[in-house]
Amino acid sequence: MIKLFLSFNFKTDKDIADVIRQQLSVLGIECVVMGDIAKDPPPDVVRSNIFACDAFLAIVSGEKSDWVQNEIGMAYAANKKHIYGLVEEGVSVGGLLPRITSYKQFHRDSMLALKKLIAKIASEFVEDAANVGLVEPTEILTSTVKAGSPFSRMPGGSFAPTIDRGAYEHRNRGLITISFRPPRLPSGDFVLTIYVPPEFDLGRVIVDPDNHIARDLPREVCRIVVSKKKTKRYQGFSYIETSLSFPEALPSLSDGWVNLKLPDVAAPAISGRYAFYGEGKVAVGSPVAETSPFEFEPIIVKGEVSPTTLSGTIFTSKNTPFEGQAVIRAVGIAVDPYDPTHRSTGRPVEGRFYMMLRDRGRYDLSLAPGTYDVYASALDGVEYRIAAGIPVLEDTTLDGFLGDELS
DSSP: OEEEEEEOOTTTOHHHHHHHHHHHHHTTEEEEOHHHHOSSOOHHHHHHHHHHSSEEEEEEOSSOOHHHHHHHHHHHHTTOSOEEEEEETTOOOOTTHHHHSOEEEEOTTOHHHHHHHHHHHHHHHHHHHSEEEEEEOSEEEOOEEOTTOOOEEOSSSOSOEEOTTOOEEEOOEEEEEEEEOOOOOSSEEEEEEEEEOTTSBOHHHHHOHHHHOEESSOTTTEEEEEEEOOSSTTTTOEEEEEEEEETTTGGGOSSSOEEEEEEEEEOOSEEEEEOOEEEEEEESSSOEEEOOOEEEOOEEEEOSSSOEEEEEEEEOTTSSBOOSOEEEEEEEEEEOTTSTTOOEEEEEEEEEEEEOGGGTTEEEEEEOSEEEEEEEEETTOOEEEEEEEEEESSOEEOOEETTOOOO
16 A cells, blocks of 8 residues: 655644545555654654655645644655645745645635545556566566476365475576665665565575675665565565665665566476565664555466466356455366377476456466366465366366355
């Protein structure tokens, strides 16, 4: 969720601020208000939270507030691209605000007009303010498992098989570059934790990150720690924690991006679309504030040889597309795509699609040609088999129902 720092006079403008907070929440924007964090926040706490937000909005009304003026100055010092002002009609505007941003006037008795102003402001920054990360290449080829390798069981007592932890025949290794754009801080530290899906083997990187991650910043201003996540959130994911020291890091951020190059990453044996996640934190002195999440573009791991596609829609029991997070898995045995009889190779293969809310029930799996059983599970982890023995020799469509076990 995108974050906006909302600055206002608590004595006179809380009613206006509440209207703004409610409307922005509907638009997927979280308002950060210092009164929610601390009653009398120290300046460092205020600064950290302003630096961590994607945009800044000040309400300027008839009763002058030193806090509002000071927070406007902090936003300017934080080099925020998106600084907005809402000025009550009839109020003379002074200080920094007229010189650092255009501002809009509102009338306290016209809530509809105010809401229209807020909608316009939100539309101006919401796309540009998103924290976006990039992964290159966007497509790689899977590693392979030895023919005849036995399947193992999914964790949690599921009956379904998986090739995870199988014996590799060939590990497809290569360079992956992860890029992100940090906020440009006048001072302090920015820490970004990048979560890498467990199917990617970062074993060598974890043992010696300094020699297995190339960065375009000096090591003394860009510290890196790599390990595995052990808490419930991102269970099993590897993480790369990058700490940037400001203002020392600024001269090296010529284009505003940090590039981490991992030259020796082993591709998963399980094909599919894998999402990388990022959590950012800003620290000025001791206070720490979280940024909005970083949304890294996914990386597609393609089926091993002459990959084909299995796609379709997962429906609920009410025959409507499933809208939520789910995992679609196809598990089977590969065939020789160059043999006219589609002779079995005996090689276990698997594909996974991690469905997001925005997919609205649609999935798209790149698979090695073969014969597959297909499974689906939602957040509760209960896995249902929605198809058995499906030949996927060319692009194939398969719809299914989440929650209905195949008889």
